[in-house]
Amino acid sequence: MSADKQVLESLALLYLTFGHSTDGILSGEEMRALADKLRAWAPDAALGDIGELLKTTVATYKGAEDKLLTAxxxxxxLQGKLEPDQLRTILADLEAIAAADGHVSAEEKQFIADTTRSFGL
Structure with a gap:
């Protein structure tokens, strides 16, 4: 699977917002899982490119007045650009990021449920 730049930027923002906004902490395990999931969407991308994408995304996230609205x-x-199977992959990615720190919070479950509804799945 290989995604275009706009899809990768949207994924990075969604994954980062999910990882941080649901419990106020983005653990090292969650950040590694997030980066791994992004790499799966762009397997030919250099690790440095993924790192740059994440740095830019963190700056966008920090600058967002309403982080959930931005997400x-x-x-x-993403819903406008991807097929239903790809949207399901995003949901599975969110579940993996949530579980990366060994605990899936109620807020993480709610975010995934809201995203599922937003995707129309």
Whole structure:
């Protein structure tokens, strides 16, 4: 699977918002899982390119006034560009990121449920 730049940017923003906004902490395990999931979407991308994408995404996230609204925009962009099977992959990625620290919170479960609804799945 290989995604275009806009899809990767939207994925990075969605995954980062999910990882941080649901419990206020983005653990090292979650960040590694997030990076691994992004690499799966762009297997030919250099590790440095993924790192740059994440740095840019962190800056966007920090600068966002309403982080969840920004994530909703990313969700809508992904829904408009990807097939249902790809959207299901995103949901599985969110589940893996949530579980990376050994605990899936109620907020993480709710975010995944909301994203599932937003995707129309």
């Amino acid at each position: 909703r925009g990313a969700t809508e962009a």
